[in-house]
Amino acid sequence: MNTKKISLALTSLTFSYMFYEQTAGINFLVFTLVVISTMLFVRPVLLNNKTWLIAVSGSILSALMIIWQHSMLAIIANGFSLVLLIGLSNHSQSSVYVGLYKGISTLAMSFFKALFAGLDKYIFHQSSKQKSSFSISKSATFYVFPLLITFVFYLLYASANPIFHSYFHFSLDFISGKYLLFLGLGIFLSFGFYYQFLSESLTEWDVAQPNVLVRVKRKVKRNFQLTILKMENTKGIISLTMLNLLILFFNIVDFSTIFSSQALPDGVNHSEYVHQGVNTLIFSSLLAICIILYYFRANQNFYANNQWLQRLSYLWLLQNTILLTGVIFKNQLYITEFGLTYKRIGVYVFLILSMAGIISTFWKVHYQKTLWFLLRTNTWFAYSLLVISSFINWDNAIAQYNIHTAKQLDVTYLLNLSDNTLPAIKSLLSNSKVNLNTNVYNYAHLKNDNHTSSTPIISQRAFILLALKRFEANYKAKQWQSWNYADNQIFKQISQ
Known part of the structure; x- marks a missing residue:
């Protein structure tokens, strides 16, 4: 049984189930762990790759910070780490800049490379003596058909027992065109984790560049x-x-x-x-x-x-x-x-x-x-700084500092930050020293009303009250995939 195909199917389904119509939360950690596990399932030798293990650490830590802090910086750090997982999976001494280049190229092109390679095998080798060559019918028999049969029986059991149905968030809407496009995106990206696009020559060239200068002696006067x-x-x-x-x-x-x-x-x-x-x-x-x-x-x-x-x-x-x-x-x-x-x-x-x-x-x-030493050292440092920075809830830190320490308070700036600032800006409602009568644009209104030609202008106080109400409604509507500790604490604080 082809381990790459099994891993590809598992990763694609995990991606679609965890991220379809969800927000950032525990889904990032689950997906990251699935990717790491399946990559090791395909290539156990990766456990001996020290640089790959560093990227694994960065991926897991940043995924945990998404749950803990729920910040965009943690999401970016997790994305960089997963790209590095791909780029650094071939050699234990690869540089960060080469790993990022290879990772991005592989994510973008590995699907097309595997697709064309599969078509070539099917067209030119279908009638050859090698019966074990690539075959679309074999792939459908071993993977697609069992999945379809299982899904049909799921629909039958779900319609027969509503309690069974409640344990799984599947419905007929699951087979919508929007979901199929999202599943296709998951398949497209998942190819990058198991099918390399670039050859080993780039990595070999990178590793061949020394860190220490070597004196070149020339036969001249x-x-x-x-x-x-x-x-x-x-x-x-x-x-x-x-x-x-x-x-x-x-x-x-x-x-x-x-x-x-x-x-x-x-x-x-x-x-x-x-x-x-x-x-x-x-x-x-x-x-x-x-x-x-x-x-x-x-x-x-x-x-x-x-x-x-x-x-x-x-x-x-x-x-x-x-x-x-x-x-x-x-x-x-x-x-x-x-x-x-x-x-x-x-x-x-x-x-x-x-x-x-x-x-x-x-x-x-x-x-x-050498110059390569500078590039390698500074790119590793920049990547480490990115992951470490994701440990801090910057939006909340900005709000707390500006409210309690800064000599001048720009409330409008705080209102443009993420929901992590809600407990802090809620405290302004009861602060008599802060004037919340200044008018601001309610850009959130545009997300809910596509027919409005102009952005409504409301007071800062009204903006804060609407933001609190919107967050509570969104939090209650979330499914378990989107759960994160930061939102959980925000909900408890603003509900008091």
Whole structure:
């Protein structure tokens, strides 16, 4: 019996049953566990693949966070992890960027590859002597026909006993065109977990790229080679000296502005000041990394007299770290005054990634690593940061901080966040210090009334009351596949 076909059928049915007309909840964990189990059923050797097991951990943890936090970030992390499961399933040393590329390509194309391969076998080998070759009739006999017979008897038993019917959420609506399309989507995606699209050549090329630099010795005149290395070294020293002086002056001006009462230039508000600092950090970090990669390429890493080039590179990285610290301080001042938003949290995410890039660049220079080392290290770090970030209920954290800590409260911004903020914004109804009479657009009305040409305008208080009522109605209508702990706690808190 073909293990791939069994796994494909099980995964497709699980996908359709767990996600059809459902919201995020326990269904993600069930589907993730089914995918992992069936992939091991098809290829038990995956247990020896360390990078694949890391993606397994990320998949399970992010699925658990969907249940615990019910956040979009956890859903994104779970999606990335499942794609990595596909891309990293062939080699224990695959890089994240290659794994993502292979995973996306396989999800998109493996169905068509398997389909055309099956048709080729059926057309050209149907009458061959190999009786065990692909056969549509055999597949229908072994898989489709038993499923149809079982389903017919299910309908008979369900019509005979309503209690039996209540244990399963199947009905005649189950065979709707909408459901069949959704089932087709499940089959299409499930092919990616068991049928690889790309060959092993890409993974083999990726693994062949070393992490540690190797000195290349060429048969040329030694004096000529040393002259080139010396000239490159001198240019690098001059360039990094000038850049260090420039960024030193910038940091002095920047920190003197932060720690003094000096007013900002005309036409520049605090928001623009912070964002300009982030943009400066972006270009400065990229410039630092690119310059260092340029000057520490090939045999320049092994040049005996490159000590000053190394020292200036370390100083350049250190000053970029100081610049990063200044942006952190400015961003925190801005958050203290105006509260948390996703963009301001995004600034911190970028700063963390920038710091990782600076540290890995220092490591590359000091220990003579390659560009591939930088790519592998930073992509693994970014993936790990994505999974770890899904542990936090960011919407609730934003609402709690802005209501209880920030000096200014933007209620309208909180109303545009997810249902995770409902307990926090419900508390505003009884807060006499908060004015909820400001009018806002009720965009939720458009989801329920397609005939309305304009968006109704209501007060913030009315918006909150409608949001609470809508959540309670939706929660009571949910099936077990959509259950999650976060919604359960929200329902208990707003029902009190």
